[in-house]
Amino acid sequence: MTKKKIANIPFGPFISVLAGATVNGKPNYATIGAYGVVSQKNVLYISLKNSHYTTSGVLENGFFTVNIPKSDDVEKTDYCGTVSGSKVDKSNVFESFYDEAGNAPMIKECSINYLCKVIQTIPIFDFTMFLGEIVATYAEEDCLENGRPNALKVKPIILMDTGYFDLNSRVGSIFKSCQGNR
Numbered sequence: 663m664t665k666k667k668i669a670n671i672p673f674g675p676f677i678s679v680l681a682g683a684t685v686n687g688k689p690n691y692a693t694i695g696a697y698g699v700v701s702q703k704n705v706l707y708i709s710l711k712n713s714h715y716t717t718s719g720v721l722e723n724g725f726f727t728v729n730i731p732k733s734d735d736v737e738k739t740d741y742c743g744t745v746s747g748s749k750v751d752k753s754n755v756f757e758s759f760y761d762e763a764g765n766a767p768m769i770k771e772c773s774i775n776y777l778c779k780v781i782q783t784i785p786i787f788d789f790t791m792f793l794g795e796i797v798a799t800y801a802e803e804d805c806l807e808n809g810r811p812n813a814l815k816v817k818p819i820i821l822m823d824t825g826y827f828d829l830n831s832r833v834g835s836i837f838k839s840c841q842g843n844r
């Protein structure tokens with residue numbers, strides 16, 4: 663197979679999530695692709711541009727949320743990544759809810775919500791990478807099967823190059839090829 667060198671720009675796939683924080687007493691959400699895990703531990707990272715409105719809320723409160731939107735909500739998700747809360751009030755784009763302590767807002771319409779407490783910040787160029795310990799996880803009941811989120815019901819939005827995509831089908835099972843050896 664012939665290979666061709668292309669631009670050193672990450673192409674994806676990334677899952678598109680909504681990072682949430684309370685800013686000036688209101689919920690605010692920014693769409694991000696720079697989100698992920700560092701291991702199987704209960705830690706997530708998000709990477710936010712320093713100038714974003716959401717970033718100021720995370721720095722002020724020490725908490726952020728990661729909300730996984732469904733592909734049905736792709737337009738609203740794109741909107742939250744297009745306008746800044748510093749100019750437009752995004753607090754009513756989605757319906758918010760909070761846990762008892764009210765540390766950061768979560769989105770009702772999203773399949774899964776993680777509430778994270780900042781445990782480390784890493785500056786990287788004009789971004790800050792926030793590592794957060796997951797302190798609470800909420801899942802929409804309809805997305806669960808035997809108590810676990812079912813990926814096809816969670817309906818994540820996959821980001822690749824200039825497009826949004828959805829999940830089509832399950833193509834395999836994790837660790838199937840080493841059955842009996844684990």
Ligand SMILES: Cc1cc2nc3c(=O)[nH]c(=O)nc-3n(C[C@H](O)[C@H](O)[C@H](O)COP(=O)(O)O)c2cc1C
Pocket residue numbers: 678690691692693694695696697709710711713714715716717740742743744745746747748821
């Ligand atoms: C698909 C998509 C992915 C994005 N990924 C990121 C990201 O990973 N980090 C980031 O800081 N901004 C990212 N952005 C840009 C912010 O969402 C956008 O600038 C937003 O308006 C910031 O909102 P805020 O100022 O209210 O926080 C992304 C935008 C889109 C549409």
